[in-house]
Amino acid sequence: MARTVWDSSVGKKTVMAVSGVIMLLYLVAHVIGNLKIFFGAGEFNHYAHWLRTVGEPFMHYEWTLWLIRIVLVVAVVAHAVSAYQLSRRDIRARPSKYVHKKPAASYATRTMRWGGIILALFIVWHILDLTTGTVHSGGFQQGHPYQNVVDTFSTWYGNVIYIVAMLALGLHIQHGFWSAAQTLGVGSRTRDRALKITGNVLALLLTAGFIAVPVGVMTGVVS
């Protein structure tokens, strides 16, 4: 069955849809966590610490977190590889373009592909910036995420990268959520409106929620 799924264009789209939904669920949790920053360093840092102790005593310190990270890495890789392979197939299927160009023709496809690449690059930067601290702007302090976040969003480029990526995320979710529903076959004529609205609302809330943090830092609400 795994073979059938992976070899088929419809199957690969299913892989993209499922991995996309996993990432989406993660993002919902992520944005809720992020918003704790507005309640002060204490609560935010406490939450960050709790992430490492979830599941204790059944799980060892950081096991749950690593489990989530593994699932996420698998999801990201599956999503990206499928996307890459499907895109290759799509480009091969339409090697020559029409002489008469139509501007709107592939808007959604283009935004999905470019948006995906922007997001992939962003994830790398994001981890190097706030998880490992490798490219962090100030003095990165392990265990003090509040300060680290404030440092990042005190630079202009930190804000630009982040906000651009979050806008890309919004567009990606907007088409991706509805798209995943179609791929998984849960769309229908009667449900179509509801799915589109849910996708739009999710995209809006997640983008707004994430962007609230840099905006908070810039406006001094968070310092």
Next chain:
Amino acid sequence: MKLTLRVWRQKNADAEGTMSTYEVDNISSDMSFLEMLDTLNEELILKGEDPVAFDHDCREGICGACSLVINGDAHGPERTTTCQLHMRSFKDGDTIDIEPWRASAFPVIKDLVVDRSAFDRIIQSGGYITAPTGAAPEAHATPVPKPDADFAFEHAECIGCGACVAACPNGAAMLFTSAKINHLNTLPQGAPERETRVLDMVAQMDEEGFGGCTLTGECATACPKGIPLMSITSMNKEWLRATRKVAKR
């Protein structure tokens, strides 16, 4: 009307193609688009030039032979087949670009004529109900609920013209394939082959080198018969269901 036409000319499958420019005059707005091309061809023949080759047959919008991309739109600006497009959709002095369907699964044969046999092979892979002649039960033995019959009919309307592939930025044949799957899989008569049908047809569709679906909706917009985009959703559902079922066997 006086028009400038820019037409894709390509001597044969192996030749390089290019856009050539022609002027046509005295075009009536009551003419169909193909009759306008007939006029051009009559002039070309008399001038000793090679007339423009294009596929057409019934000129009633049902056989699915005609297949022109007009100003970037499969079948042109109206939602219909090329043969049912009339010149009243254009204005005097317009420049019209005419190109063939473009997809690697639809290689150009000559000028505006492409090879769509990939569609036939998709149907051959499972787009039928096995019912040899003579083996049929009485027609009323199996009632079909009207909504199911109507749903099947809406998808059975596909004329196999390939506009969906031509319009899709990925050259995907999902709408064509899903239309046939939904037609047959909805009917009780199609149930025994429900799983193999969708799996085999999707596999053949991939095999032919069509692209995948990114749900841009271009196919459904171009479809002269109004097959809805949701048809692809239903096919995906059928495919997942079949994959699960077959795995359990």
Next chain:
Amino acid sequence: MSAEYVDYSTGEPIADTKAPAGPVNERWDTRRFEAKLVNPANRRKHTVIVVGTGLAGGSAGATLAEQGYHVVQFCYQDSPRRAHSIAAQGGINAAKNYRNDGDSVYRLFYDTVKGGDFRARESNVHRLAQISVEIIDQCVAQGVPFAREYGGLLDTRSFGGVQVSRTFYARGQTGQQLLLGAYQALSRQIAAGNVEMHPRTEMLDLIVVDGKARGIVARDLISGKISTYFADAVVLASGGYGNVFYLSTNAMNSNATAIWRAHRRGAYFANPCFTQIHPTCIPRTGDHQSKLTLMSESLRNDGRIWVPKAKGDDRPANKIPEDERDYYLERIYPSYGNLVPRDIASRAAKNVCDEGRGVGPGGQGVYLDFADAIQRMGRKAVEAKYGNLFDMYQRITDEDPYQVPMRIYPAVHYTMGGLWVDYDLQTTIPGLFAIGEANFSDHGANRLGASALMQGLADGYFVLPATINDYLARNPHKDEVDASHPAAVETVRETEDRLARLLAVDGDRTPDSFHREVGELMWEFCGMARTDTGLRKALERIPQIREEFWRRIKVPGTGEEFNQSLEKANRIVDYLELAELMCLDALHRAESCGGHFREESQTPDGEAARRDEEFGYAAAWEFTGTGQAPTLHKEDLVFEYVHPTQRSYA
């Protein structure tokens, strides 16, 4: 030349020797029992060529392959799914009597013989009526999405010329759905390797060896390559020849080449003048018109046909008050009203237009009005029933038929004539079969609506697969024939010569200009009304056009490439000969019957007057040479069950 051509000779009468004697309802069973069978294990050793993939060809190819024969099939289209059967709109008749409205096999048989104005063979028609019920079963099993009632059972509607509701339909696309059913069955056999399919390949001649049909010469339309194909039997399912008229409801590329070439090789051509003029087509708009579009006859169920009472009344339809309208069909034929058979409706439309009461540009049209239906049923119901037809009308004419009445005018639609076949559907060349519209068998002088689909599928699914067994069992061809056989070499040479000649003329007229010229001539003199003088005029003109054609035709390009002009020109060669035979047949049949209306032969109130004593036969013509007087063979028609009467639909 033409003087000679008119002086045809009458040869030996011809008779159908295959239909068994006995009660008409037992003949098909008897024939099937008497027919020899081919052992299933031996069938794969037999090859059958099928030309055409419409309803008849598609269903025949699929069924023969299912039986185990090796089928080699051809179509000129790029896919076997596109044959012109696909354009049939209204429906398919079957004597199911699901409505309990008094229908039966016998009634369908009776209606068809009567509707055909007593010029069809009773045995064939009865068999058709019997098989009609099996066709519906077969198509439903294949997944044809017929219209259904809320209870899930099949819906039916009424059609012209009958008073029961026996027409099964799939909105306005019945032909499409039935054809796709046959195409899908054929596709299954292609995938299984039982059918070798050659799309974009056109039959250009028949190979006859020792008097038997053994193969065809065909041209690959992409490469231009001419090849030979051989078989134990050849089946022509290439459709009718209505395109002789240039403007018709046929597809642009529908042509008569396969049957005409077979005729030239010895197959008799029967009743060539029997053409059906369909009453409800969209009128032409100008000289640019390349074809005509039919509006389904089913529209006459709810639409009312009328013209203004006064001549030259050019007010818009909605400004003409009710009492100044002439609902002429309802007036002249009160019991059938708007549902009279096609030939009668067409002629009535022509008459009112000739009187100067026609509507629209040039006065060549009558109104088909849905105002009453919309008021009675509501716009929604009318939309559900006829929506796609209304859309099509609006697209073509730019008028909204929900607001203003449609304008319609008769147009050439179907040809009842075709290759003469016996009860087994075999032509006068042993091993050559003709099915569907390509033969002449079942509709007499006029075909009833929704009967073409029935006949095509009856022939392909049920009749031919049973009868061809008998021929194959009796003719086990031990001697292999291949391309080196003198008959094959000669046929290929003639084909190549013909194409080379067409390319060599390099004249100054396009193929279309000749096609249009001969078409207009035919429409004028061999169309809805024919006269002795008119037909003689046409017979004088046709050889002149033919001569001019070979002097002035211009075909660009070469034969070794995709060349649509060459394809067209080659088809016109055959039209220019067939047209002559049609006119001669129309001239010799000095009676009116069905679609063939001779002005000299009418009743006092202008109805067709048959002359059964003199013309109660099918005319089978034998070819003797281009432009040379053919030989007429008469098949006497015997009516044991449905006794000829003056048709009355009043």
